[in-house]
Amino acid sequence: MTTPDLPAPRFDDVLAAAARIAPHAHATPVLHSRALDAEAGAALRFKAEHLQRIGAFKFRGACNAVFALADAQAARGVVTHSSGNHGAALALAAQLRGIPCHxxxxxxxxxxxxxxxxxxxxxxxxxxxxxxxxxxTCAQVQADTGGTVVHPYTDPRVIAGQGTAALELLTAQPDLDALVVPLGGGGLAAGTALAMRALAPGCDLFLAEPEGAADGARSFARGALDHDFVPDTVCDGLRGTLGAINFELLRAADARVLTVDDARIVAAMRLLWTRTKQLVEPSSAVALAAVLAQRERFAGRRVGIVLSGGNVDLDALPALLALAA
Amino acid sequence: MTTPDLPAPRFDDVLAAAARIAPHAHATPVLHSRALDAEAGAALRFKAEHLQRIGAFKFRGACNAVFALADAQAARGVVTHSSGNHGAALALAAQLRGIPCHxxxxxxxxxxxxxxxxxxxxxxxxxxxxxxxxxxTCAQVQADTGGTVVHPYTDPRVIAGQGTAALELLTAQPDLDALVVPLGGGGLAAGTALAMRALAPGCDLFLAEPEGAADGARSFARGALDHDFVPDTVCDGLRGTLGAINFELLRAADARVLTVDDARIVAAMRLLWTRTKQLVEPSSAVALAAVLAQRERFAGRRVGIVLSGGNVDLDALPALLALAA
Structure with a gap:
């Protein structure tokens, strides 16, 4: 699945995305917790994207991509090959526009x-x-339908859409010292970088990554993409490989990668559940886990954290919770 | 543990409680979900008391009881014998007032x-x-300390405090056709009845009770308290016996009891988790379970539901979820 030849997204595209998706997406709340602030020794502000439509930030990017299409192009539908949150997000966005989705x-x-x-x-x-x-199969469906391919994280329209979460967070909390977001393919991360550089250039951007899918950390260390890994993590949303355009945008923002193991991620997830009563998925909890694992780095600071999604598989919960009992 | 000889609470006491606890308690949000509305065929409005301090509505009543005490009396502290949410609620309220709690x-x-x-x-x-x-032991501690006993649900100050949840809900949503709250000892239920009769006298009050602790249903059927049962339900917050003063207030409000079995309660809890990403406990989910079990009764109506708490024991989750896999 290749991304159409579009220019790299800029902050203006994030602003345009915000206007485009406003009729359809939720402006999610920013949550905080006395107990978690005490745990971290910092002022944590959580952007609650698990309360976004389809239960994840992914709806923002998919919605922007779908509604950015010209009518004639849109009528032929959209195509992707994600069976996760991006697939559901693209399906809902297409349904709202009344066009086919494959x-x-x-x-x-x-x-x-x-x-x-x-x-x-x-x-x-x-x-x-x-x-x-x-x-x-994706190429065949595209050839048969003439539909537009929407890649889950390298599509510039998707990246701009994901940036609207940080746009809302930084508008509500303009004084953050640091922002921590989960890193998978880099759609949310790159969109966040665009919003942050424009709105809060003094804020530090941290990318939280599971140790079992640490291609981001290795790529940053090498200065070049390193996709040579087999993912082994409970964070099913973060198993993808970092995209090239995403990597460039993140390097331009001086982002730093923090890796954390699955046991700490599940422990952070349990803390979030217990203290905030919010059902977030492991791929969300990686950001808090990174903050708690490096307490001295964040102590005394105002830290924004994006809770990226809440689509937990309840039938797989017992084994998951056992990782940090 | 006996309740001090105080007059039965009235709506004025709920209003006084609201003013008294306002500096300390959260005004919790009212949530809704397209998916759950579709599931029920009704417009459901959830009062999110799992987001209250200590994770349950219980803080309202305990806070009102503690801050209603005169200074000299308060200085001798408060006493109770609940190891559940009321115990934590009373402890926090006492800590905020700076008095001992036993x-x-x-x-x-x-x-x-x-x-x-x-x-x-x-x-x-x-x-x-x-x-x-x-x-x-409770009597001994009271004798030793001169502290004030605060019963979890028969104390009039506690009942008035619990009524502030419905006061907030009915102020935000004045047009509800029905209100459904969990029934255990009847503190939340009786407080709700006080607020509802004053603010929405045309609204129907339903009390949702687990089949394995259906002393409420039997008491209403007999017209007299019936405590002859051994509780057998996953709803650990609803195993207590209905209080006498609570029963009288609920009968005066023409409340009706709906019983529902544990499998339906856990299924409703799973639905709430999946659709709203809110971690509510089984004792909370009983109200939605009752609405879904009697779909025709609530279809097409505006229904308020109090999500009473979110203190889930994560270590007991696997067995709990298995009840409605």
């Missing part, structure tokens, strides 16, 4: 996630569970 | 709950796990 899904994908995608009216296209089969 | 707890009580009570500075008094031992 999602290529590998055999063996989680049934509940496919049901969510179908719930929003998207058409599923099954393929073998290999990257090559997915690419080929 | 909590009598039976041997074998859940360690995490005792830690929460101690965290707020209360002194624990251990006793054998019998009702008689608890009553005797």
């Amino acid at each position: 999602v290529v899904v590998p055999e063996g994908a989680v049934r509940a996630k496919l049901a969510a995608i179908e719930h929003y009216g998207a058409q599923l296209h099954h393929c073998a569970p290999t990257i090559r089969a997915r690419e080929e | 909590v009598v707890v039976p041997e074998g009580a859940v360690r995490a709950k005792l830690a929460a009570i101690e965290h707020y500075g209360a002194q624990l008094h251990h006793c054998a796990p019998t009702i008689r031992a608890r009553e005797e």
Whole structure:
């Protein structure tokens, strides 16, 4: 799945995205907790994207991509190959615009996630569970329909859309000293970088990454993308590889990567559940886990944290919680 | 533990409680969910008391009781024998007023709950796990300290305090057709009845009760208190017996009891978690479970639901979730 040849996104694109998605997306609240502030020794401000539509920030980018299309192009629909939150987000955005959505899904994908995608009216296209089969099926669907491919995190419209979460957070909390966001493919991270550089250039940007998918940390250390890894983490939203455009935007923002192991991530998730009563997924909790793991770095500072999503698989919970009992 | 000889609470007492606790308690938000509205075929408005301090509505009543005391009386402290949310609520309220709090707890009580009570500075008094031992220890502590006993749900100051949740809900949503609250000892229910009769006399009051602790339903059917039962339900907050003063206030409000089994309660809890990302406890989910079990009764109506608390024992989750897999 290749991204159309579009210019790299800028802060203006984030502002345009905010106006474009406003009729459809939630302006999510910023939460805080006395107990977690005490735990971190810092003033934590949580952007509650688990309360976004489809339960994750992904709706922002997908919605921006879908509503940015010209009418004639939009009528041919959109295509992607994510069976996770991006698939559901693109399906809902397409449904709201009244256009077709095609999602290529590998055999063996989680049934509940496919049901969510179908719930929003998207058409599923099954393929073998290999990257090559997915690419080929995606290309075939695109050729057959003339639809627009929307990549989950390298598409500039998606990146601009994801940046609206930080735009809202920094508008509500302009005095943050640091911002910590989860790092997977880098869509949320790169969008955050665009908003932060414009609105809070003195704020430090940290990218929280699971140790079991630390291609971001290795890429930053090398100064070049390093995709040579097999993901091994409970953070199912962060197993993707960092995108090239995302890496460039993040380097330009002087972002720093913090890695943290799964046990600390699940412990942070348990803390969030217990203290805030908010059901966030492990991929969200990685940011708080990174802050708690480096207490001295953040102590006494005002720290924004993006809670990226809340789509927890309840049937897999017992094994997950056991990682930090 | 007997309640001091105080007059039955009235709506004026709820208004006074609201003013008294305002500096300390959260005015919790009212939440709604497209998905749950579709599920119920009704417009559901959830009062989010799981976001109240100590994670449950109980803080309202305890705070009102503590701050209603005259200075000299307050200085001798407060006493109770709840190892659950009321114990933590009274401890926090006493800490905020700067007075001693004594909590009598039976041997074998859940360690995490005792830690929460101690965290707020209360002194624990251990006793054998019998009702008689608890009553005797409580009386002894009261005699030794001259402290004021604050019963978890029959104390009129507690009832008036709990009524402030419905006061806020009905102020934000004055057009509700029905209000559904969990029924345990009846503190929240009776307080709700006081607020509802004054602010929304045309609104129907429903009390949701687990089948495994249905003393409320039997008492209403008989027209007299019926405490002859051994509780058997996952709703640990609803195992107490309905209080006499609570029963009278609820009968005066023409309240009706709806019972629902544990499997439906856990299924409703899973729905709330999945759809709203709010971590509510089973004792909270009983109200939504009752609405979904009697869909035709509530269809097309505006229904207020009090989510009473969110103190879930994560270590007990696997067994709990398995009740409605």
